Amino acid sequence: MPKIGMEPLRRKALIDATISTIGERGTLNVTVAEIAGRAGVSSALAHHYFGPKEELLQATMRQLLADLGRDTVSALRGAATPRERVSAVITVNFNAGQFREETVHAWLAFYVEAQNSPLLRRLLRVYARRLHSNLMSGLLPLTSRPEAERMAEAIAALIDGLYIRRALRDGLPNPASATSLVEDYVDAKLERQANAP
Amino acid sequence: MPKIGMEPLRRKALIDATISTIGERGTLNVTVAEIAGRAGVSSALAHHYFGPKEELLQATMRQLLADLGRDTVSALRGAATPRERVSAVITVNFNAGQFREETVHAWLAFYVEAQNSPLLRRLLRVYARRLHSNLMSGLLPLTSRPEAERMAEAIAALIDGLYIRRALRDGLPNPASATSLVEDYVDAKLERQANAP
DNA sequence: TTTTGTTGATTGATCAGTCAATTAAAAATA
DNA sequence: TATTTTTAATTGACTGATCAATCAACAAAA
Numbered sequence A, B: 001m002p003k004i005g006m007e008p009l010r011r012k013a014l015i016d017a018t019i020s021t022i023g024e025r026g027t028l029n030v031t032v033a034e035i036a037g038r039a040g041v042s043s044a045l046a047h048h049y050f051g052p053k054e055e056l057l058q059a060t061m062r063q064l065l066a067d068l069g070r071d072t073v074s075a076l077r078g079a080a081t082p083r084e085r086v087s088a089v090i091t092v093n094f095n096a097g098q099f100r101e102e103t104v105h106a107w108l109a110f111y112v113e114a115q116n117s118p119l120l121r122r123l124l125r126v127y128a129r130r131l132h133s134n135l136m137s138g139l140l141p142l143t144s145r146p147e148a149e150r151m152a153e154a155i156a157a158l159i160d161g162l163y164i165r166r167a168l169r170d171g172l173p174n175p176a177s178a179t180s181l182v183e184d185y186v187d188a189k190l191e192r193q194a195n196a197p
Numbered sequence C: 001t002t003t004t005g006t007t008g009a010t011t012g013a014t015c016a017g018t019c020a021a022t023t024a025a026a027a028a029t030a
Numbered sequence D: 001t002a003t004t005t006t007t008a009a010t011t012g013a014c015t016g017a018t019c020a021a022t023c024a025a026c027a028a029a030a
Helices: A007-025 A032-039 A042-048 A053-077 A084-093 A099-114 A118-139 A145-168 A175-195 B007-025 B032-036 B042-052 B053-077 B082-093 B101-113 B118-139 B145-168 B173-195
Strands: none
Touching: A007 A032, A007 A042, A007 A053, A007 A099, A032 A042, A032 A053, A032 A084, A042 A053, A042 B145, A053 A084, A053 A099, A053 A118, A084 A118, A084 A145, A084 A175, A084 B101, A099 A118, A099 B053, A099 B101, A099 B145, A118 A145, A118 B145, A145 A175, A145 B101, A145 B118, A145 B145, A145 B173, A175 B145, A175 B173, B007 B032, B007 B042, B007 B053, B007 B082, B007 B101, B032 B053, B053 B082, B053 B101, B053 B118, B082 B118, B082 B173, B101 B118, B101 B145, B145 B173
């Protein structure tokens, strides 16, 4: 039953299946056959469209990054003040879309895989740099550059750390509490600066 | 050349080899043969002493936890005040012994693997609980219980997050800067409480 | 001679990746 | 319009490689 123009649909289905498979199993050790099966096609077709497995994984990671990027841009659009920009960046990362258990597991698995795969590593650095610069754009008007750098680093670490903890314990930090934890850090730092300059 | 009493030596050598192999390769996807080879024995011997591979991994994780636990106890012994207890816990985690790239990679890999293995998961929770309670013992005399809980959660997330970032970028957060980042958070929080109770 | 240490060889399972073959839609040709 | 040809979609069957795990056999210490 070959319909024409299936390629984009299949690619998307395969990438989605990759995320959900990795998310459910909590590891990148998933077979192409399982992913393909979940997407409703044969493993041969997955290889037909993506070539080696590694490429499917890379495409999946790009999708995750693209989703996060889109959400971030959209959130920043609504931020009027620098402080709001910082909040927007924080909120996006604990969004319903990003902070799903499935997605969190996938991120974590990719972090590990990035240790071996230069390309995945590069993709992750793109994400890290983007996060950093988004945070800096909000922080620089609020404090000195060294302090802003330090805060951006801490916020990024808090986000990553809360992801890990979310993956480990079953959902202990929910989106709201995770967000408030990071916001609380930002407030504490800014207040201290206001009180004792 | 079978000397007697080799078992403990071989076990230790195999566990050490497991850590360094995982650390270097950055993944738990290492073969028993490679680990055994690094320990200077055959893969058959590894199975002889540990049975299935999973058990070797568990033993390795227990070793990592035990090392961290030992370091922590020793660091806490020298802490006179509650605030010093908090510092001691933080410092230990970014210790030369714990924060080696090899160890960091191994921890990260185990975090991922814990998603599938109930036993590894349980071991990680032991670590998390111990960290939490150690932090609380220092924080409770300094602030209210809810605030202490929140701070302990944030400190733990910061530690985990800095580990991840260490694994990703090549060594950006060195022990000293990682420590000072977390200490800075603690100071900011405590000062805020002192200023506006 | 019993126990402990040790390994080479082997087995069985799992998987990524390939390929030839099949179907049907689309395009070209008559 | 009717046909032939090309192209896209799809898979089952297969191959080759990798590895965990086993086992029989051997060496040396007790």
